[in-house]
Amino acid sequence: MAQKITKREQDYSQWYLDVVKEAQLAEHSPVRGCMVIKPTGMALWENMQQGLDTMFKETGHQNAYFPLFIPKSFLSKEAQHVEGFAKECAVVTHSRLKAVDGGVEVDPDSKLEEELIVRPTSETIIWDTYRNWIQSYRDLPILINQWANVVRWEMRTRLFLRTMEFLWQEGHTAHATKEEAVAETEQMLEVYRTFAEEYMAMPVITGAKTESERFAGAEETYCIEALMQDGKALQAGTSHFLGQNFAKAFDVKFQDSDGEHKLVWATSWGVSTRLIGGLIMTHSDDQGLVIPPKLAPVQVVIVPIYRDDEQRATVLEYGQSIFDELKEAGVRVKLDDRDNYKPGFKFAEHEARGIPLRIAIGPRDVEKGNVELARRDTLNKTFESRDGIADLVQELLVTIQNDLFEKAKNLREEMTSHVDTYEDFKKVLEEKGGFIYAHWDGTPETEELIKQETKATIRCIPFGDSEEGKCMVTGKPSKKKVLFAKAY
Numbered sequence: 411m412a413q414k415i416t417k418r419e420q421d422y423s424q425w426y427l428d429v430v431k432e433a434q435l436a437e438h439s440p441v442r443g444c445m446v447i448k449p450t451g452m453a454l455w456e457n458m459q460q461g462l463d464t465m466f467k468e469t470g471h472q473n474a475y476f477p478l479f480i481p482k483s484f485l486s487k488e489a490q491h492v493e494g495f496a497k498e499c500a501v502v503t504h505s506r507l508k509a510v511d512g513g514v515e516v517d518p519d520s521k522l523e524e525e526l527i528v529r530p531t532s533e534t535i536i537w538d539t540y541r542n543w544i545q546s547y548r549d550l551p552i553l554i555n556q557w558a559n560v561v562r563w564e565m566r567t568r569l570f571l572r573t574m575e576f577l578w579q580e581g582h583t584a585h586a587t588k589e590e591a592v593a594e595t596e597q598m599l600e601v602y603r604t605f606a607e608e609y610m611a612m613p614v615i616t617g618a619k620t621e622s623e624r625f626a627g628a629e630e631t632y633c634i635e636a637l638m639q640d641g642k643a644l645q646a647g648t649s650h651f652l653g654q655n656f657a658k659a660f661d662v663k664f665q666d667s668d669g670e671h672k673l674v675w676a677t678s679w680g681v682s683t684r685l686i687g688g689l690i691m692t693h694s695d696d697q698g699l700v701i702p703p704k705l706a707p708v709q710v711v712i713v714p715i716y717r718d719d720e721q722r723a724t725v726l727e728y729g730q731s732i733f734d735e736l737k738e739a740g741v742r743v744k745l746d747d748r749d750n751y752k753p754g755f756k757f758a759e760h761e762a763r764g765i766p767l768r769i770a771i772g773p774r775d776v777e778k779g780n781v782e783l784a785r786r787d788t789l790n791k792t793f794e795s796r797d798g799i800a801d802l803v804q805e806l807l808v809t810i811q812n813d814l815f816e817k818a819k820n821l822r823e824e825m826t827s828h829v830d831t832y833e834d835f836k837k838v839l840e841e842k843g844g845f846i847y848a849h850w851d852g853t854p855e856t857e858e859l860i861k862q863e864t865k866a867t868i869r870c871i872p873f874g875d876s877e878e879g880k881c882m883v884t885g886k887p888s889k890k891k892v893l894f895a896k897a898y
Contacts (some may be wrong), residue, residue: 417696422640432762433699436569443567443574453707461609465601471553479526484534487659494626498562500528528561536582537656547666552584570687578682584674591675595651598679599632602647611702611815612636612692617870622854629653635869637822638691641843643869643895646688649679692818699764702814703807709742711765715753715772728776739800766810832882849888851881869893
């Protein structure tokens with residue numbers, strides 16, 4: 411299995427595609443730019459959904475669903491929003507087909523009075539709906555999340571990282587005050603940070619986007635930025651303070667306690683199946699996928715080894731008892747009792763699919779009351795007693811989860827630099843890559859110059875204190891260092 415995966419140092423982009431293929435996560439679809447998410451990939455996304463959904467509900471949010479189609483006129487109501495998405499929209503112009511010479515064509519008589527946009531994001535249709543839901547301060551806040559698919563017409567695509575259609579969640583909240591909306595934006599960014607680090611074992615930097623990088627229609631965009639093994643950044647989640655822009659566009663007002671009518675304050679926030687791409691590039695190796703135990707569809711696989719029917723019966727009975735004990739303990743476990751594949755093939759397959767822990771058992775293990783444990787993250791093998799296996803496995807899964815985070819964090823620290831001059835910036839970017847902290851004068855002109863000359867962008871303006879200094883390009887005053895990197 412591993413021979414089918416290109417080595418990272420040889421071709422990182424091909425390695426990524428090979429891991430997706432060999433781990434059976436997804437494949438290209440007949441529709442150019444779209445993907446088929448296979449059962450293993452979908453199970454991984456479902457685990458991400460469950461983790462996030464629990465966190466959303468713990469913070470008071472509820473799930474709802476809004477239409478896939480958005481009237482074209484809705485997008486024109488918020489100027490920045492339509493400008494930001496106009497070039498990415500898929501447009502429905504007709505309502506039916508008709509049969510012609512054994513085939514079909516668009517029926518010209520079915521042209522729609524108003525074209526429909528296939529959802530690129532849902533702010534417009536949701537805020538049109540909120541106008542009917544909100545009359546009084548008693549109706550606020552509204553804390554809604556939607557699990558859905560969206561379409562953005564991308565020309566350059568890569569499985570999970572950038573596709574025309576992808577799965578995501580989008581939160582949309584309405585508040586009586588600016589302070590409440592800002593607090594919501596910050597709270598949801600913290601939810602994303604917690605999920606990335608505690609579930610995905612992926613360390614992230616939190617901060618604000620520059621004006622040119624903000625979400626279309628937002629007053630502030632906060633983000634979590636992760637660093638991949640190849641030294642490129644990945645924007646893994648965003649939380650937007652929308653101010654009153656959408657309330658103005660859709661005339662959403664409420665009557666406060668003293669009878670005055672006021673505009674509502676808004677937020678939106680989202681993460682997508684892009685997280686799967688981030689997980690792959692944070693942890694995986696030349697043998698294939700590596701999945702943190704908290705998110706692994708299968709946390710432990712048991713592989714029985716035998717030569718004849720007599721051994722098979724004995725080993726499978728032993729394996730089944732371990733399976734039952736682990737399942738009873740709440741471990742997601744699989745007993746691989748397929749007869750038509752050799753153990754070596756099974757080992758390679760499970761390694762490529764990233765199962766955190768493998769238990770191999772043969773006739774001698776049954777006699778001695780042992781098991782062979784193999785960690786996917788380190789590929790280390792140990793022989794352990796069958797007694798107390800459930801406790802040992804649970805401890806190991808926690809250890810693997812923590813070790814993956816520490817390994818990723820250490821790599822990020824190794825690949826993070828601080829520079830003061832533009833010359834050093836270019837040198838580090840060329841020779842090392844990774845995250846680079848540098849002073850910037852705060853102007854979009856300097857930001858664009860750096861982007862054009864180096865292909866690096868300001869990933870975020872990190873939260874927290876930083877020393878003042880001078881812009882590495884212009885020498886003008888700078889309040890703090892910002893985070894640069896080349897990015898996906």
